[in-house]
Amino acid sequence: MKNTDFKYKNYLQILKEELIPSMGCTEPIAIAFAAAKAKEVLGCVPEKVIVEVSGNIIKNVKSVIVPNTGHLKGIAAATAAGIIGGKSDRKLEVISDITQADKQKIKEYLSTCSIEVKHIDTPFIFDIQMNVFYKDSYVKVRIVNYHTNIILIEKDGEILYHKETITSKEEGLSDKELLSVEDIVDFADSVDIQDIEDIIGRQIEFNSKIAEEGLKNNYGANIGSVLISTYGCDVKVRAKAKAAAGSDARMSGCELPVIIISGSGNQGMTASLPVIEYANELKVSKEKLYRALIISDLVTIHQKTGIGRLSAYCGAVCAGAGSGAGIAYLYGGGYREISHTIVNALSIVSGMICDGAKASCAAKIAVAVDAGILGCYMFKQGQQFKGGDGIIKKGVEATISNVGKLAKEGMKETDIQIIKIMIED
Known part of the structure; x- marks a missing residue:
């Protein structure tokens, strides 16, 4: 296969897209990524959170420890980590920069903030919608099909970002x-x-x-x-x-x-x-x-x-x-x-x-x-x-x-x- 061939370039790009770093199990990290992004768009720490997820997300987050949280498990812990110490530009390393002080804040946030988890009926096997609220303001961030594929960002009724998507089709990735x-x-x-x-x-x-x-x-x-x-x-x-x-x-x-x-x-x-x-x-x-x-x-x-x-x-x-x-x-x-x-x-x-x-x-x-x-x-x-x-x-x-x-x-x-x-x- 010559390096000028389309297939050569395609295979190389697949490797570049798929072989990427992640700290922690990727489904909790995707939750943290969505939470960090939602908090950044909201502009402050939310006082209420509703996390809507497909069954497979629940399955893959329920029993695994979320890194940099002091050995906490589950969707609420991943959400709190993303909100308190997450940096969405780090993507699947979103919570890699959390400090010791942040870990204590995560525990405090979990004890004071309402984080509700809802199992939703969705055609997408991979589906996360993070809904964050502060007073009269809210933000929605939705990820489907793969871990960093944001398809919706909405704030106070205004669509800031949206792209059409198809069930099980990984838009933006190589064929x-x-x-x-x-x-x-x-x-x-x-x-x-x-x-x-x-x-x-x-x-x-x-x-x-x-x-x-x-x-x-x-x-x-x-x-x-x-x-x-x-x-x-x-x-x-x-x-x-x-x-x-x-x-x-x-x-x-x-x-x-x-x-x-x-x-x-x-x-x-x-x-x-x-x-x-x-x-x-x-x-x-x-x-x-x-x-x-x-x-x-x-x-x-x-x-x-x-x-x-x-x-x-x-x-x-x-x-x-x-x-x-x-x-x-x-x-x-x-x-x-x-x-x-x-x-x-x-x-x-x-x-x-x-x-x-x-x-x-x-x-x-x-x-x-x-x-x-x-x-x-x-x-x-x-x-x-x-x-x-x-x-x-x-x-x-x-x-x-x-x-x-x-x-x-x-x-x-x-x-x-x-x-x-x-x-x-």
Whole structure:
């Protein structure tokens, strides 16, 4: 693929848009971003807040600790953090500059301000409307489809900003329908390293740092540490443990940023950390690692394109298959080996549910990475799952398409029941 080709430029832009930093689980951070923006437009600290959200937002915010809040959880905590110390121009790092004094103000604000959360019926799976009030003045800020996609800003009846939007269409982002596994491998093989060095270098730096933090200290259920203490330090174990440890830390409010993929830090760590660990074990060049990470990242994004950013389908499955593909590339695999690795991995764990962001995400990540590694090792030994085996169809693209249908359409009722169970808890 030549660097003058449209597809080359498109793939490069996808990486730039998707591999961005975020501090904390991205759904609470999106809440904080909306709150910070609403407060800025209002011009003062609101005395009343109504947060209207879709079920999937409730699911992904309910149980996760919001960083820089003193270990507070939930939509109200994320809202208060955005209002008290948020800077909307920082986007998904909106609350990264909160001070110790701000943390105390957040707690005080939660105890004195009315913050009401409403579960709304909306066609958008990702939907946040932040309504803030002070005396006779109000501001509405609405975000749909993805974490920073503001479609409405309204103040005191005046529309300050508005754009039309379509359900599940990510306006303003590059077209991901052009992605295919064959072209991803071609792009990874041919990309000028200088074009992606900053993006991938930052991914390695940020995600490795939070993984080490997760292994060193007590976070969540300490899945990363459990894996190593139980199964030893073989590369297969380390690959799972590093990814799990990053999630351990992140779900428990660690204030280190991660590089996300498809709007998810857990998916960003799952797609990158196992590949980094295998690259260290195999002592490959930096360039080979970078190209392997491109494969893992883009394969993850490709799978998520047919599923959407939020669903009942655990996105770690996509990233685990992506990391398996990246590992296959490190072992010298090309399109054929990578395709079979993806199909094998998806045969093993497709259907694992997403019941929101919380400590158990780390364990799910370990399972997804294990499937990716097994998928790779299977084909290295001449073994594979074949078209007609369950949801598997002949050809990697047909299988990815089937998984997308399963996740987006087939698991709609599952998502409804998950949300119902979580709200009733």
